[in-house]
Amino acid sequence: MNQSETVIEVRNLVVEYGRGANTNQAVRNISFQIKKGESVGFIGANGAGKTSTIKVIMGFLFPAKGEALVFGDKAGSVQSRKRIGYLPEVALYYPFMKARELLELYGGLHGLNSRALKEKIPPLLDQLGLKDKGEVLLKNFSKGMQQRLGIAQAIIADPEALVFDELSSGLDPLGRYELRHVLLDLKQKGRTIFFSSHELTEVESLCDRVIMIHEGRIVTESPVADLMKPLNLFEIIFSLDSASMPPVVTKFNPTPEGDGYRVLIDDIAAYSEALSALASAGAVIRSASSKSRTLEEYFIELVGEKGEKQAV
Amino acid sequence: MNAQAGSNDLRWVRLHFIIGKGVFLEILRRKDLYVLIILSLLYVLGILVIHLVGIENPETANFLQNLGMSLAWFFAHILMLLNSSRQIPDDLENHTIYPLLAKPLKRSHYILGKWEAVSLSGVLSLFIFLFFGWLLAPGQMGNSSLLLVQTLILYILSLALFSALGLFLSLLLPRSVNAIVLGLLVFLGGNIFDIVKIRAQNARCGALWNWIICYIPDFSLFNLTTRYTDGIGPLSSMQFAGLLSYGFIMTAVVLYLAVKVFERRRL
Numbered sequence: 394m395n396q397s398e399t400v401i402e403v404r405n406l407v408v409e410y411g412r413g414a415n416t417n418q419a420v421r422n423i424s425f426q427i428k429k430g431e432s433v434g435f436i437g438a439n440g441a442g443k444t445s446t447i448k449v450i451m452g453f454l455f456p457a458k459g460e461a462l463v464f465g466d467k468a469g470s471v472q473s474r475k476r477i478g479y480l481p482e483v484a485l486y487y488p489f490m491k492a493r494e495l496l497e498l499y500g501g502l503h504g505l506n507s508r509a510l511k512e513k514i515p516p517l518l519d520q521l522g523l524k525d526k527g528e529v530l531l532k533n534f535s536k537g538m539q540q541r542l543g544i545a546q547a548i549i550a551d552p553e554a555l556v557f558d559e560l561s562s563g564l565d566p567l568g569r570y571e572l573r574h575v576l577l578d579l580k581q582k583g584r585t586i587f588f589s590s591h592e593l594t595e596v597e598s599l600c601d602r603v604i605m606i607h608e609g610r611i612v613t614e615s616p617v618a619d620l621m622k623p624l625n626l627f628e629i630i631f632s633l634d635s636a637s638m639p640p641v642v643t644k645f646n647p648t649p650e651g652d653g654y655r656v657l658i659d660d661i662a663a664y665s666e667a668l669s670a671l672a673s674a675g676a677v678i679r680s681a682s683s684k685s686r687t688l689e690e691y692f693i694e695l696v697g698e699k700g701e702k703q704a705v
Numbered sequence: 706m707n708a709q710a711g712s713n714d715l716r717w718v719r720l721h722f723i724i725g726k727g728v729f730l731e732i733l734r735r736k737d738l739y740v741l742i743i744l745s746l747l748y749v750l751g752i753l754v755i756h757l758v759g760i761e762n763p764e765t766a767n768f769l770q771n772l773g774m775s776l777a778w779f780f781a782h783i784l785m786l787l788n789s790s791r792q793i794p795d796d797l798e799n800h801t802i803y804p805l806l807a808k809p810l811k812r813s814h815y816i817l818g819k820w821e822a823v824s825l826s827g828v829l830s831l832f833i834f835l836f837f838g839w840l841l842a843p844g845q846m847g848n849s850s851l852l853l854v855q856t857l858i859l860y861i862l863s864l865a866l867f868s869a870l871g872l873f874l875s876l877l878l879p880r881s882v883n884a885i886v887l888g889l890l891v892f893l894g895g896n897i898f899d900i901v902k903i904r905a906q907n908a909r910c911g912a913l914w915n916w917i918i919c920y921i922p923d924f925s926l927f928n929l930t931t932r933y934t935d936g937i938g939p940l941s942s943m944q945f946a947g948l949l950s951y952g953f954i955m956t957a958v959v960l961y962l963a964v965k966v967f968e969r970r971r972l
Contacts, residue, residue, distance in 0.1 A: 451807055453972040471809045479807035485799040487727065489734040501723040502808035504716075546804050 398464075400554045400585045401427040401450055405459035408445040408609075419445040421609035422459070427587050429553075432580050434596035434617075435589040436692060437606035443589040444482055446606070447558045450587075451479055463554070475504070478547035480557040486539055488532035492523060495531060495542060496549055503550035517545050522571050536563040544572065548579065555579065557588035561595055573598060593689040603688070607696050620691060627664035628684040630655045632677040639670035653679065720810055724818025725825065728792065732826050737787050741780040741830070745837040748776055771934040773838030778860060778928060781831035782891050785864055789823045789871025790883045793967075802972060813964045820869055820960060827864040852939035856929040862952035863927035867891055869956050870922060873963035876970065895925025922955050 408420035420442040427433050437443045448454040449461045452469015463473035486495055493514055500510045518527050521541040526534075534542065540563040547555060560576075561569045569592070576599055580586060590596050596603055597617060605613045613620070629642075632653035641663065647654035658664045668681060732738055752769060796802040805815065835857075867887070874883045889897065898918055905911035926948060929940070940948070 448972070451803070453803065453806065455971060471811060474807060475809040477807070479804060481800050481803035481807075484801055484804060486801060487731065487799075489731050490727070494730065498723060498727050499804055499808060502720060502805065502810050504809065543804065547807075 398429045399426050399462075400429050400431075400464060401556075401587060402462040403446065403450070403459070404461070406446065406449060406456050406461060407458035408442065408449060408454060409457040418457075419609055420449075420456075423606065423609070423611050424459075425604055425611065425614060427554075427585060429585055430583050432576075432586040432599055432601050433588075434600040434603040435587065435606065436593065436596060436603055436688075437589070438696065440608075441606045442609040443606060444558055447556060447587075447589060450556060451477075476553045478550065478552035478555045480543045480547040480555075480560070482558040482562060484539070484543055486531050486534075486542060488530065490531050491528050492518065492531060492534070492542055493527040496545055499546040500549040503552075505550055513549060517549060520575060521545050522568065537565055537568050540564055541568065541572075544575065548575075552584075554585040554587070557586070557590075560588045560590045561592050569595065593692060597688045605692060605695065612695055617688070620688065626684045627658045627661065627682070628655065629658070629664070629667060629671065629681045630679040631671055632679065633671065633674060637674045637676075639667070639674050641670045642667050653677070657684070717814055720814050721818040721821055724805075724810075724815060725822030728788070728819060728822035729826060732784075732788060737784060738830060741784060742833065745776065745780060745834050748773065749837045767934050767936075770839065771930055774835065774856075774930045774934065775838075777831060777834035777838035778863075778930060779892070780834045781827050781860070781864060782867055782924075784830050785823060785827040785867050786871060786884060786887045786891070788826065789820075789868040790875050790880060790887060792819045792823065793872060793875045794880050797972070806972070812968045816872060816960070816964050816967055820865075820872055820963075823868040823872070824865045827868060828861050831860055831864060848933060848936055849939050852929065852933050852937075855940055855945055856933050859927040859929055859948060859952070862949065862956070863891075863924055866922055866927075866952055866956045866959065867924065869959040869963065873959050873966070876963060876966045890922065891924045894921075894923055895928075898923055898925075922959075927952065 403426075404424050406420055406423050407418060410417045410419055419440075423442075423446065435443050435446070445454060449456050450463060450468050452467075452474070461468035463470075464476050466473040490498070496514050496517070497507075497510050500513065501507075505513065514527065518524055521544055523538065523541055523545070526538070531539070531542070540561075544557075547557065561572060564572060573595065576586060580599070586599070588599075600617050602614070602616050603620065604611055630650050630653060635654075638647070638654075642656055645656045645658050645663070645667070647656040649655075656667065658667060668678070671678060752773070755765075755769065793802075796805065806812065870890070871883070871887055874886060877883075878886065898921075901914055901918060905914035908914065939945075
């Protein structure tokens with residue numbers, strides 16, 4: 394398999410629920426590709442169409458139009474699922490089973506023999522913070538522990554690609570931290586990762602690329618670095634008599650902040666000029682920093698714009 | 706090529722075994738089986754008391770044997786009803802169906818694996834219940850051994866058809882409705898069919914009713930308990946072969962329908 398091999402390909406996908414007059418389009422003609430070794434985040438609000446798209450990729454839903462291919466095979470085919478690991482959005486695993494038995498079940502279905510399972514399960518449980526929990530019945534597992542186990546079942550057979558629906562759902566901060574390390578490790582091993590998440594900071598730290606979806610349509614698809622580049626903002630917090638405020642600062646509309654003012658500037662030259670002018674005017678500069686907008690802020694801004702355009 | 710085909714065949718056997726193992730764990734770790742075993746033990750206790758008092762006539766012995774075998778039939782089918790009707794709905798409700806079907810497993814193999822395991826668990830529980838209900842009951846020396854074998858084979862066939870029907874209907878009906886329909890079919894089916902047939906003779910669309918009934922499994926045909934305990938002779942080869950064919954064909958058709966419905970289902 395070469396580096397540019399397409400792992401997941403979605404072409405003109407339309408997913409509909411309901412029939413006749415009650416038909417609701419959850420996904421509206423979207424197309425994208427995930428290449429081998431990429432780590433791609435799939436971002437969108439609730440009901441945006443993330444889970445529907447992922448379900449088509451896994452063969453759980455059938456598209457109304459378009460298609461999805463996994464490793465060149467039709468999505469949902471046995472051949473495609475041999476090379477993919479999947480974590481569902483929410484799953485309450487069999488309460489009557491022990492963690493070890495559950496992993497034996499899923500690993501066995503993925504083709505691992507009993508010897509391989511015996512070797513793989515203890516370190517995997519350990520890696521996901523479930524050490525010594527192998528013989529515990531799942532009815533005694535918390536939601537976070539169930540999610541960790543879900544991740545374990547997805548990666549037990551060491552698949553080439555991983556599809557996670559709502560990756561860190563139910564995990565506490567420690568769980569998220571540990572999970573991030575597991576995923577970074579998988580990423581370093583060259584695994585392809587495609588996941589949806591509400592945790593945009595997580596997406597920022599793990600992804601090479603993000604696909605943003607809103608109301609069934611892709612609103613942006615770009616490398617994370619490109620998305621963050623034009624978002625740089627510079628913040629100055631200062632104290633100064635309002636009458637002495639230099640014009641190069643007032644044009645950026647300073648807002649009161651404690652005893653002084655706060656100004657946000659989106660251009661590095663203007664930022665430098667403003668700092669000099671403030672110093673000359675005798676201002677006390679309390680802080681001056683480069684402030685990047687988070688992916689979350691960018692997403693809200695983008696989705697807000699789309700919403701306004703649609704409303705118009 | 707042949708070696709690869711052979712290994713693929715074996716792989717499906719293994720997949721069915723893995724799915725089945727999950728079903729067995731569930732049955733062993735839930736209370737249903739043990740509740741029914743305790744109820745069987747109550748029957749055994751009654752039998753032991755009667756043994757102590759002494760059985761005065763053969764009719765009483767027949768009755769007790771019939772009761773024991775009927776209880777075994779009843780309990781095994783109750784267990785099957787509970788197991789077959791909850792397998793798929795539980796997986797759908799708890800979303801455990803997703804990680805299962807995300808593995809290299811065809812939907813047909815999921816259904817067949819569940820069916821095999823539920824059926825096998827039903828057969829094993831049947832023999833546990835029969836141990837209490839038949840073996841410990843006062844026996845009749847004159848009863849036909851051939852008929853006993855025929856009875857047991859038809860019991861097993863009935864369980865296989867019943868579990869297939871339970872899985873199939875669980876794809877179409879809400880859980881409680883499925884349980885009621887299955888219960889009516891297996892425990893009152895024969896009586897209901899007789900009533901419908903009698904009414905159909907005088908009804909305008911009687912032929913239609915008779916036609917519909919032909920396609921609904923009649924589990925009373927598989928229950929030869931009374932025939933056995935009353936000492937009536939075995940079924941002729943033709944009769945037995947006919948019943949076997951009926952059971953096999955019905956089971957195959959119901960399983961085929963279950964697989965087709967499930968394959969088209971959006972999850």
